[in-house]
Structure formats: C-alpha cells, structure tokens
Amino acid sequence: MSLSRRSTLKALAAIGLSGAGTVAWMSSTSADERTRILVSAAQHKRDGDGLGWWDSSTATSRHVLSGFRGHSIIAHPLRAGHAVMMGRRPSMESVEVDLRNSKIVARVQSQAERHFFGHAVFSPDGAKLFTTENNLASGRGMVVVRDADNYQVLDEFESHGIGPHEIRMMPDGRTLIVANGGILTRPESGREKLNLDSMDSSLVLIDTQDGSLTEQHRIPYPKASMRHLAVARDGRVAIGFQLQRAAMDNDSVAPLAGVLTPGRSIRVFHEPVNVLREMRDYVGSVAVNNDAGVAAFTSPRGNLAAFWNIDTGSFSGYHTLFDVSGVTVTDDQQFFVLSNSNGHIRYIDANTLKEDKSRRLHAADVRWDNHLSYI
C-alpha cells in the first residue's frame, strides 16, 4: 500500500514471472564467478505463490510460480543456479527451480502416507537430500533420504519425535540436527494442532549412517516448540522457540531462544523481558554470524529481529521491521540480512547491529515468506 501508480507499473514491468526470460547476471557469468543471491519462498501480490529472488543486476525481484506456498530454500549442490524449495507444512510437494531460466525443472512428491514439513538439507558431498516429513499412519516424525539427483527415496528413519521441522547438517558432515516441534498435525485437519496437552519438543542429533539418536535435548518449558535453528561453524546450535500460549495456564513471559553446545544442555536466553514480551511468543527464523558470535532471531508477530551473543548469552540488540521473518548472513559475515512481507530487505551490521540504510532493497509487489537464504 506504499507505492504510487507510476512506481507500481515500473516495478511490475521489471518483475519477471515464470518463463519470463534469463537473468542477466546468470547468463553472463559462470557458476563459480556468479554472485550469490538472496532467495525466499514468496507470494507475488498479483500472481501468487512461488520462489522469489533479488536480481542485483536489475535491482528488481524475480519470481517463479510454484502453485503452492513454499517454506525454506536450499541451493542444489550438484546443479549451479538451481534451488530446491520445500513445500510448507503439510504440503506433499516440493520443487527444484532453475533460476538461470526461471523455470521449475522437477517436482518432488512425498511418498504415500507422508508429507513435508518445509525444511531439508543436502549431504556435504551433494549426493543425498534429507527432508523432515510426517508419517501419517503413526504421527511420528521422519527423516527421509533421497537421491539428490533424481529425488528417488533411498531410505528413511525416525526423527525421534513428533513434528520435525528445521533440519541442518552439523560441521562433522555426518550428524544431522533436527528440531522436533512436538506438535502433531494431519493434512485432513490442516494446520490444526492436535496434541497441545501432550506436546513434547526436542532437539536431536542423528547419525546419518544408521539413523541412530546420538543426543536428545529438551528445555524446561513444555509448551515451547523448538522449530527453527542455525548451526555455527564450531557446532553450536542457535534455536528459536514458539510458545503454544493457548495450552498454557499463565501469561508469563518465557524465553524464545537459546543455544546448544553438543554434549551439554540447552542454554536459554531469559532477558530482556521487555524484548521477549514484544516477540509475542514467536520466533520465525534463526541465523548465526560466526565472526561476531551473534545469533539473530526474527519475530514477525513482534515486528522485530533480536540478537543474542551465543558466547555469553547476553542480549546484543534488536532491529524493528514490520512482519520480519527471513534472516540470513552474508558470506563475508559482515551483515545479517532481514526480509519481510512488505518486500523489504535490510542489512544489519553484524558487529554494531545497526542497519546500513544505503543497502536497503524493496520489491514492492512481493511478500517475502518465512525464510531467506543465499544460494
């Protein structure tokens, strides 16, 4: 609602939709030389759901329609310029997109009696894709292993919990970390939470060789659903929580973030209460800046990103941005990058936590969705 008619028409003309042509920077540079780009599941206000990205060569956003709402996006390790967008819970579909040609090159369906939870990770050698999924018969969480080239299912094992959400690879390249949100949902009841009374969230480390559980961690807040996480290069894991307030018997402010050092228990961040209150029980995404030792936690309900030092556990600062959810870190670790559903992208200096306003980007007709990443 913030554009003039003239600028809107200009923006619409600049935004390419599905099949609208080749992105200039991609066609003119090799995969190795290319600049990494910001991608996100996105809704184009006129055309609908898809994968969106920021095209720095034209300073506009681009969009490939998917036909469903996506969640996280990861770079395909075997095919430069390709990304995999996972379907949002309880989607049974995900897609591989060729950003060079702005088209979907593969549609990946979940197996019978399974649906996706919106997150996935590739193995370090690029051979396998691990996805978090729901076993509809048992309600148990699964990690499904696919061939990264053709998406054929190779194997699957339990996530050792219910409602596995974000999944990442640990620095050893062998161990997965999975946030079991603990909340049971089923496709026939949509996004309705079916087990709030008995929900059991845990953070688990799983050996990819045999699916065995190597560590399982819980926090002393039984109605906190651990859902999103980011792994630092030293193996520490920043975790964001979502409180199920409707299942709680009090309105006390509770922690929404913490850090796990494998082999130890999760350290939660209790302060500052005023900031936690403003985050309104919800963290949407997490990112870690390795050089600064700071983790970012976004809260679209609170319209802010909050930062904690993962070494000391101390609060580092915050940045207010309407409906902010996506967050990632630049390759040089200089900035956190935030995105929101008004199409804004902002760069926050990782050391000062002040915004570099000269870097602001805006895609007026795009709603950047839950997660932002570089590919």
Place this chain on the structure above:
Amino acid sequence: MNQRIKLTIITALVAFFISSCGGGSSSSSSGGTREDAVYTASREHVDNQLIPLTDTFVTQATALATAADNFCTTIDETNLGEVQQAWRNLSETWFRLAAYNFGPMDVDLIFPTFSFIDSFRVNGVNYTGTVRNLISNQIAGADTLDSAFFDALPFTNVGLLALEILSFETSDVGHSTVAGNIVSDYQLNARKCEILAGMAAQLIKHATVIQNGWQVDFNSTGTPYRTLFVDRNLDDGADPVATLIVAVQFYIDYLHKRSVVTLTALLSEHNWDNMSRAIDEVEVLLNGTTDTTVSFFSLMESAGFQAEIATVEGNIAAVRAAITAQDNALLEPALIALDGNFKREILQGINVDPGINFTDGD
C-alpha cells in the same frame, strides 16, 4: 441523515475525487482509490483524535501536578479531592491513548515510555506492593527526592499506579482509603508530599515524550512521527494503517487477557470508568469524530460490509452492557469477540494486510 450515512456518501465522493485526479493510487489489487481513502481515514484519525489525545494527556498530567502542589500547600480534604479527580481524568485519558501503543510510546523496546506510565501493561503484573514499599521507605528515608532520584526509578515504581497509591490511600500498613486518614497521613509525613510532587513531575516528562514524538521529533530523527505516519514512511517498513489497526487489536487483547478491569484502578474504584473510555476510543477509531470525513466504518459500509459492521457494533454493545453491569464474566467474552473482529472483519473490511508471517507463520 445519520452520521454514518453522511460519512458513507462523503467517502464515496472522496474516492471519486481521488480517482478523477488520478493521484495517489497504488499497486494494490483492491484498487487505488479505496486504498487512498483508507489512508485518508487513518490520517484523519491521527489528526482529529490521536494527536489531540497526546495534548490532553500532557495537560491533565500538568493539572495533576498543579493539584498536588496546591494540596501540599494546603493539606485538606478539598484539595485532596482535587488531586484525586485530576488522577481520574488522567487515568481515563490514558485508557484512550493506550490504544496506540506504537511509535513514540514504544520506540525503545528495553525502556518503553508506556511502561513508565502504566507498569501493568508490561506483563500484567500488579506492582502495588513494590510501590508501597518505595513510598514507606522514602517517607522514613533521607534520600534527596529530586528529579535525579525519580529519573532513576524503574518502571515498576512510577506512573499512574504510584500516583493512585499516593492519592487514594495512607502509607501505613492499614492502607486506609478514607480521605480524612489520607490527609492526616500527609500532615504527619512531609516527605510524602515530595514523593507525590516528584511522581507527578515524572509523569509529565513521559507524557511529553509521547506528545513530542508525535508532533515534533520522533526518536531523534528530527521528524514528527505524525509526518512519517501520514507519508507512509515508517522506518520499520510497516504500513501505517496496519500499524494502527493491529495496535488497537493488541490493546483489546490486552484488556481481556490481563483482566485489566479486575486488577487495575481498584483503589480509586475507577476501573470500570477506565474501561468505558477504552471502548469509547475503539468506537471513535471506527466511527470517527465530528470532524471526520472518512471513517473506517464508512469505508466498510461503502464497500458492502454492512453485516460485518453490525457484528462489530453488536460486540461493542455487549462490552458496554458488561461495563454497565460491572460484570467481568460478561466483559471478557465480549472483548474476546471484539478482538476477533479486529483480526478478521475490520482487516477485511478496509483491506489491510498485517503480513503473511504475522498471521500465518510456521
């Protein structure tokens, strides 16, 4: 012709005028003219209602300080009554202004201005015991009760609650609310007047921060928040209309979730009057003032949302009935229903998007 019909006709004319001039439209699929009318409604609400409230709040805070000064010059029941009435006026205006907890009121998340006025709003905790301890300790203490002392106090110690306790009860363990006893308490404890004056001055400071932020300089930007709001140039990238509507929705959510009517303004017995002013403010937001040319309700009506308006009005009537009956068992469900109206019917009726992540994150 009633006010709503007049506004609906004016709304249609405003929309036609904007359309004819070809200006101000946007990319919204809903069409630019209606969108501009929504902004007109929000701008008028800010200019006709919200900003005048910030002025009134400062004026009434100053009136309370003056009444306190008079009382401490001549400590008697008449002057105490003036102090108490000034507090009631201030509290009622706060329950109107508190609906707009954004911009200057909460720009500093760590030390938000609103918390120094209304400590209960922070987390629904009643800090009466904390304030009573401060007062009794300072009456017996020797600290210099200057502005530096009050500036250093945490939010739990100050604001409307502290002024209510100072104005409506004695400082002894009996906490008598009898006027004669309160007067005697002040006569016996000279430092209590210093505390009253200091707390009143502190509240003027915080009221002025809100007024100044809206009208002069927001967060040291050199620009009034009003300008940023009207120009649709909020630094947090928010749509100003969404900011306004969501803030009021959060306020209604707070009123029922924290059982405000059963836990605040009890000493003054002004809890239900405060709640009346809160619902008055919600109605003004939707219906406008006598100076309004485009209200949110008139916009909804011109867009065919008559049934939704009726639903909202029915829930407002239920809130009013509960207030009249002073029945919290009736009030809470009525507020919950109205809260839901702000999340659905009103957002839909004026076509405001609070954000996909806000409404449906994962």
